[in-house]
Amino acid sequence: MTSLDLRGAADRADLRLGAGALAGLDEFDRQSAILTWRGRMLNEHVSARVFSTLARQLERAGVRGDRPARVGAMVAEEWRHADRCAAVVEVLGGDPVVALPALPPVPEHEDADAIEAVLRNVISVSCLSETVAVALIDAERRAAGPPALQRLLAEILADEVGHARFGWRLVEEYAPSLSPTLRERLGDYLVIALDDLATHELSHLPARPSPSSAAEAVGVCDGHAARRLFFATVNEVIVPGLEASGLPALSAWRAAQELGAWASAQKVDPRARMTA
Ligand SMILES: [Fe+2]
Ligand SMILES: [Fe+2]
Known part of the structure; x- marks a missing residue:
């Protein structure tokens, strides 16, 4: 199995967190933070690969x-994000090396023509995943303690906003020319895409609080709050945004909730709203 090895990232990013940020962490917190940032490093690598395929499509x-x-430029941005996450792993005392799992190919949607296929992937990548990423990273940026970490997350956030906006603009532009049949077909696809989104996000957001405020300050999020934020983003941003472009997102989200094992097995309330 090949691995992703980004050692030297802390020097490349010139990242220092300061002794104070690290002194407050016990060993469990430190290991939790290393695992969190190593997971993000892998996710950013996966995003680079997805955008690379999307540019061709x-x-x-x-x-x-x-x-x-x-979109080609977004590939480079996702690589830089992976490197920035690796830098945090290093300053926490971990090794930014992770085994690369076998990754499924980015869907080609051979049952659809080229435009429908690319719209499906843009919706899934930008309007769903990147939009959720914007909400979660913004929350992490606000919870971050060390100013250097706040700046690093702000830099990543600015790019993720661009990645999400790209898809929303494309969908808005194409929406008026979509036939009723194509809208319906995209609605059918949305059921699957929203189910996949929830399955993926909830598997990465464990239903537990952050182990400590010191851990939260270096990026180990409160899983309960992050899950509420995920559902708020779907309910209040993604579904209304797609509906505004004439896609039947509300019925698709309801169908995904009925379909998804996550809705009951993960003990979450899909109707949850953020209070803040
Ligand atoms: Fe990213
Ligand atoms: Fe992104």
């Missing part, structure tokens, strides 16, 4: 303008 679908090139 946009070109093949004949999407006009500089969009394929912009």
Whole structure:
């Protein structure tokens, strides 16, 4: 099995957290933080791979303008995010090395024409995953203690906002020309995409609080709050946003909740709202 080895990232990012941030962490907290950032490093690597495929799909679908090139630039941004996450692993005293699991191919959607196929992937990547990432990273940035970590998360957040916005703009642009049949087909796809999103996010957001405030300050989030934020983002941003473009997202989300084992097995309330 190959591995992702980003040693030297702390020097590349010139990242120092300061002795105070690390002194407050006991060994359990420190290991929790290392595991968290190593997981993020892997997720960013996966995102780079997804955007690389998406850039090719946009070109093949004949999407006009500089969009394929912009998505190509997002690949480099996701690589930089992986390197920044690796830098945090290093300053916490861990090794930014992770075994690469076998990753499924990015879907080609051979049952659809090129535009429908690329719209499915843009919706899944930008309107769903990247939009959730924006909400979660913004919460982490606000909870971060060391100013250097706040800056690092702000830098990643700015890029993720661009990755999400890219998809929302594309969907808005194509929405008026979509036939009723295609809207319906995209609605059917949304059931699967929303189920996948919830399954993925909830598997990465354990239903437990952060072990300590010191751990939370270096990125080990409160899983309960993060789960509430996930559902709030789907309910209040993603579903209304897709509905505004004429896609039947509300019925798709309801169907995904009925379909998804996560809705009951994970003991979460899909209707949960953020209070703050
Ligand atoms: Fe990223
Ligand atoms: Fe991203």
